[in-house]
Amino acid sequence: MASDSGARESDWEGVRLHVVTGKGGTGKTTVAAALAIALSGEGRRTLLVEVEGRQGIAQLFDSPPLPYEERTVAVGPGGGEVVALAVDPEEALLEYLDMFYKLGRAGRALRKIGAIDFATTIAPGMRDVLITGKVYEAVRRRKAGRSGAHVYDAVVLDAPPTGRIARFLGVNAEVAGLAKVGPVRGQADAIMGLLTSPMTAVHVVTLLEEMPVQETADAVAELAAAGLPVGGIIVNAVREPLLKVADLTAAAKGRLPRAEVADGLAAAGVSVRDGAIDGLLAEVAEHAERVALEKAQRRTLKGLARPTYELPLLSEGVDLGALYELAERLCAQGAA
Amino acid sequence: MAAGRSLDLDDVIGDLRTRVVVCCGSGGVGKTTTAAALGLRAAEQGRQVVVLTIDPARRLAQSMGLDALDNTPRRVKGADESAGGSLDAMMLDMKRTFDEVVFAHSTPERAQAIMDNPFYQSLSSSFSGTQEYMAMEKLGQLRAEDRWDLIVVDTPPSRSALDFLDAPKRLGSFLDGRFIRILMGGAGKGGRAYLKVLGTGLGVVTGALTRVLGAQVLKDLQAFIAALDTMFGGFRERADATYQLLKTSGTAFVVVAAPERDALREASYFVERLGTEGMPLAGLVLNRVHTTGAKTLSAARATAGAETLAEQGGHPLAAGVLRLHAERMRIIEREQSLRGRFTAAHPRVPVVDVPAQPGDVHDLAGLRTVGAALAGG
Numbered sequence: 001m002a003s004d005s006g007a008r009e010s011d012w013e014g015v016r017l018h019v020v021t022g023k024g025g026t027g028k029t030t031v032a033a034a035l036a037i038a039l040s041g042e043g044r045r046t047l048l049v050e051v052e053g054r055q056g057i058a059q060l061f062d063s064p065p066l067p068y069e070e071r072t073v074a075v076g077p078g079g080g081e082v083v084a085l086a087v088d089p090e091e092a093l094l095e096y097l098d099m100f101y102k103l104g105r106a107g108r109a110l111r112k113i114g115a116i117d118f119a120t121t122i123a124p125g126m127r128d129v130l131i132t133g134k135v136y137e138a139v140r141r142r143k144a145g146r147s148g149a150h151v152y153d154a155v156v157l158d159a160p161p162t163g164r165i166a167r168f169l170g171v172n173a174e175v176a177g178l179a180k181v182g183p184v185r186g187q188a189d190a191i192m193g194l195l196t197s198p199m200t201a202v203h204v205v206t207l208l209e210e211m212p213v214q215e216t217a218d219a220v221a222e223l224a225a226a227g228l229p230v231g232g233i234i235v236n237a238v239r240e241p242l243l244k245v246a247d248l249t250a251a252a253k254g255r256l257p258r259a260e261v262a263d264g265l266a267a268a269g270v271s272v273r274d275g276a277i278d279g280l281l282a283e284v285a286e287h288a289e290r291v292a293l294e295k296a297q298r299r300t301l302k303g304l305a306r307p308t309y310e311l312p313l314l315s316e317g318v319d320l321g322a323l324y325e326l327a328e329r330l331c332a333q334g335a336a
Numbered sequence: 337m338a339a340g341r342s343l344d345l346d347d348v349i350g351d352l353r354t355r356v357v358v359c360c361g362s363g364g365v366g367k368t369t370t371a372a373a374l375g376l377r378a379a380e381q382g383r384q385v386v387v388l389t390i391d392p393a394r395r396l397a398q399s400m401g402l403d404a405l406d407n408t409p410r411r412v413k414g415a416d417e418s419a420g421g422s423l424d425a426m427m428l429d430m431k432r433t434f435d436e437v438v439f440a441h442s443t444p445e446r447a448q449a450i451m452d453n454p455f456y457q458s459l460s461s462s463f464s465g466t467q468e469y470m471a472m473e474k475l476g477q478l479r480a481e482d483r484w485d486l487i488v489v490d491t492p493p494s495r496s497a498l499d500f501l502d503a504p505k506r507l508g509s510f511l512d513g514r515f516i517r518i519l520m521g522g523a524g525k526g527g528r529a530y531l532k533v534l535g536t537g538l539g540v541v542t543g544a545l546t547r548v549l550g551a552q553v554l555k556d557l558q559a560f561i562a563a564l565d566t567m568f569g570g571f572r573e574r575a576d577a578t579y580q581l582l583k584t585s586g587t588a589f590v591v592v593a594a595p596e597r598d599a600l601r602e603a604s605y606f607v608e609r610l611g612t613e614g615m616p617l618a619g620l621v622l623n624r625v626h627t628t629g630a631k632t633l634s635a636a637r638a639t640a641g642a643e644t645l646a647e648q649g650g651h652p653l654a655a656g657v658l659r660l661h662a663e664r665m666r667i668i669e670r671e672q673s674l675r676g677r678f679t680a681a682h683p684r685v686p687v688v689d690v691p692a693q694p695g696d697v698h699d700l701a702g703l704r705t706v707g708a709a710l711a712g713g
Binding site: 023024025026029054056059107109161163177178179180181183184185209210211212239242243244247256257260261263264265267268269270272273275276277278279280281282283284286287289290293315316317 | 363599628632638642644650651653656659664666
């Protein structure tokens, strides 16, 4: 990886907040984690934020469940650092109240009467306000002392899925609509200012399947309409082509030369029963059908005209080592 | 291959005592497709079915005639009604459902006041979480209409599959909450007395709220809660009743998962939670399971064969076929190991596998294929 890091400039120079969304099941958390590693080269610190209370980051990095606390979970390639944070809305609200309003006794009273519980559980939009507020704070946080450098070189947000993303990121515009004046309005405007600026990029993770691609197209349109900066499209779990185009065409038509396959198996020293050869041919036909569908999905994605990155299918599943491999692929393609 | 008990969903939909089937699970596992396939199969077996979907994929929705968003059940054309059954389907419009509840439970003037309140507008249309309440509300309404003998529900794609179960309770705690009482009776006797117990002056609390929210927001919020006050009682009673209904033996929960780590972990939570709540679980549907017609040929042997051919430099087609098979066998091994872990942890939960299809399901024929798999093939 270190050797690769200089090989290609990042497509996202100047972006400090990388928001990663995608349809459920596309591997959004995995991609967010890989991107955080990819951004942590050469002494850079990246904060990886999880917001859905799933502890998916802890699982991926093989660490115990994360408290509401920033913790180093991995060392980046070339000596960087990945810090992770699982945002807890209730704690975030108390912290927020304390930081901005110095409420002291009144803050405790609010908790006692259930206002905190009310705000974080009953009014779920409030959760989104707090989470985006926390992310805003982390992106802007600076070190004490003269340098005043940013504490984090980049923040990666493992965000809610595509179906909720525009609503989630736009929640502060909603708040601004409710509060015409006052400190809440000021805070909401500042957060929307960051989220709609070139410092933010919203990346969408997809698979080469119809529903995720459709949702990706919908999300890209929705984000653009809301003035939120659409980043790249990350195509996950791409299978390598294992057969020639001509063979795939023949397989799709059910005209794969059975005898040739049987001869090849014999030459390879693989002895199987006739039924198994039929099974293998059926697998190839299914594969061909899938490849044809994937081709159509690639066309749709191309039509979105966004930088597109591909990550391979890892048939053994994703472990920590695999995350580094995915990070390297992202760097090599210019995603980080 | 099938370890643990096997699930046959024909036993569930074929039992006339089953009146509600709830499909739940994390996002992207095929809940909507499962709900639609079960509904179609039940209808073609002779039941009067309505499928309540939350957010179907466009083409699946179109195949069921759901391109219009009018929040009322519509007949699905193309279902075989020769056994005397029928299939209706509807897509939940949460704002409209909420509006209907408001209008049904308050005077026209009060309803209008609620509609005009900015808090209502954002709560009913954009804040997430409202969907769960409204799905529950709609289920209650469909049940009360008594036009169908089977309701199949697809739960919202929430951050956690458990949100659906928690919705009625959260609503209850909202209404009984101290915060609401204080906001409601803020100026009245109840609120003051309550704050006195806490040793906090009303001024401190409203002062804090005003500082955080601004005076105008607080005023809108109080007006909104005051306007909802009368209506929420009825809403809550019905949400409670629906929750109780879910506990009866006429309901069957079907947990849907894909053979992936996260989806199965979520499924485990759900199975455990349903047990704790005393909710009737039918079993687990494992969607998109890879299968093979050449299971005697292991990944290792196929890979070795492909390598031999590569060395010899011939038979590229056979080499490709072998590599393709090796990849599939590795996926199958991983899926089976994840499945095995689930069945070991939950040995009494019956499981049915639905084989992976090369493409998405978006017509009734595809739903029938899935339906047949749900009945154990």
